[in-house]
Amino acid sequence: MTAAAPQAAAQQEGARRLRAGVIGLGWAGQQHLAAYAADPAVDLVALSAMEEHLLERFGEEHRVPGRYRDWRQMLAEAELDVVSIATPTFLHAEMAIAALEAGVHVLTEKPMAQTGEAAASMVEAARRAGRVLEVSFNHRRRGDVTALKTVIDSGVLGDIYYAKTGWIRRQGIPGLGTWFTKAESAGGGAMMDIGIHMLDMTLHLLGEPGVTAASAMTHAEFGPRGRGGSGFGVSQLEDGAPFEVEDLATAFLRLDGGATMLLESSWAQWIPEDLCYVTLYGADGGATIEWAGGPGNHRITVWTEVEGIPAELSPQVGEDRGHAGAIAEFLQAVRSGDVAAHDGSLALRRARVIDACYASAAAGAEVAVEG
Structure with a gap:
């Protein structure tokens, strides 16, 4: 060809x-x-x-x-x-x-x-x-993410030097005893399943900086005891199907240009309700997206100054495009x-970061992210 x-x-x-x-x-x-x-x-x-x-x-x-x-x-x-x-x-x-x-x-x-x-x-x-x-x-096709991306690109926040992001579930381990909780088939637990969404969302908002190093830790406190499944109480683990992945992971990531990111993800945790968030700290302003208790309850807030006066902004949020948006962009x-611009390279960079997080957790030390 x-x-x-x-x-x-x-x-x-x-x-x-x-x-x-x-x-x-x-x-x-x-x-x-x-x-x-x-x-x-x-x-x-x-x-x-x-x-x-x-x-x-x-x-x-x-x-x-x-x-x-x-x-x-x-x-x-x-x-x-x-x-x-x-x-x-x-x-x-x-x-x-x-x-x-x-x-x-x-x-x-x-x-x-x-x-x-x-x-x-x-x-x-x-x-x-x-x-x-x-x-x-x-x-990343959610309305609040699109709105915040517009704010960031306008320069309102200035240079963003720190980001905190995470998805923490009250009780939501998917498929205890199924492929989701087996290392060979899933590749990982909460970080691989929902943490990667927050990693993608935050790097997208920041304008795709490279991630140079990761320092991470993983924990498995709920799944091995049959707790934290998508129902209530204690789930029955299938015979011969041990819980092999983490149900909580945290990572500190170093980004190109000196910025840093704190990433956390958990399938099950003793918290009042599910929480998903991105918080950005810029030289000229800060911003946060948060939903609690379900993805329909989105909140977006921007803090900055207008003519030297502290101001809180609430950007207008459009519709969530979700999977339909992803498929429309694919088509x-x-x-x-332009196949060269759509060869999977961006998603590969995400996979390399997740690899480094798991390698760091296993080694107990910071690990460089493969380029």
């Missing part, structure tokens, strides 16, 4: 309807298929899942002709232009690479892969194939033909 071929192919794709497929029909996969089905320039032609009842239900609901238990068969037969991967983390790299090698553009759920090494193999495959590879970080990238 010549250097011009991928761009020419993508431009051709931009001029016609795109054929889309979805692998995995859990909650995230359902968000993807709904977004494709709602796009008038997309034909949702194939679904793949192990659960027959989900294939039948969503296939009938959205009139999808291709329904496959075997995702490889779907890639071979469905003549896809784009595919979303919403499966357990350990399957992302294998599925994405196979799709890219088949000439299909790929949008995968976060986290990108269990390790930075696996994520790097996905980026290499995208570059070889000349296809788009993106990762769905839906929380726009496919149609643009």
Whole structure:
């Protein structure tokens, strides 16, 4: 394939309807298929899942002709232009690479892969194939994040030198005894699952500074005792399925230019209600986004000075775009033909930071982040 071929192919794709497929029909996969089905320039032609009842239900609901238990068969037969991967983390790299090698553009759920090494193999495959590879970080498309990004880019806060961010659940370990809590399949616990959302959101707000080093610690106090599951009280752990990941992680990150970030994530903690936040400290102002008790309760506040008078601002917040926004941007990238700018590199940088956090926790020392 010549250097011009991928761009020419993508431009051709931009001029016609795109054929889309979805692998995995859990909650995230359902968000993807709904977004494709709602796009008038997309034909949702194939679904793949192990659960027959989900294939039948969503296939009938959205009139999808291709329904496959075997995702490889779907890639071979469905003549896809784009595919979303919403499966357990350990399957992302294998599925994405196979799709890219088949000439299909790929949008995968976060986290990108269990390790930075696996994520790097996905980026290499995208570059070889000349296809788009993106990762769905839906929380950066929230209305409050978009509003705060506008404030930051206007210069109101000045140079931002410190950020604190975290997602702490009162009780929310996903799937005790399932792939979520096994090291080999998930790659990690709370940091890998929800901490990566806050890492992505905060680096996005800060304008994508590089992360140079991490000093982290992990804890597992709830999961090993069967506590902290998505229900109430003590959950019954499955026989032979020990809790192998952390339920709380904290990290101190050094950023390019001398700024620093404190990142915390927890699936279960003795707190009154779930809390998710980003707080930024700038030379000319500060700002915070926070939701407590559920993602519908968003608050955004900015503190600064106006003509020397201390002022508190409440920026107007637009709609949350979530997964629909991530999928719209993915399709726009496919149609643009600019595959080099959408090869998964940004998500790979996130994976490298998470790798360094886990390495630091294991070593009990600060660890450099691989470039």
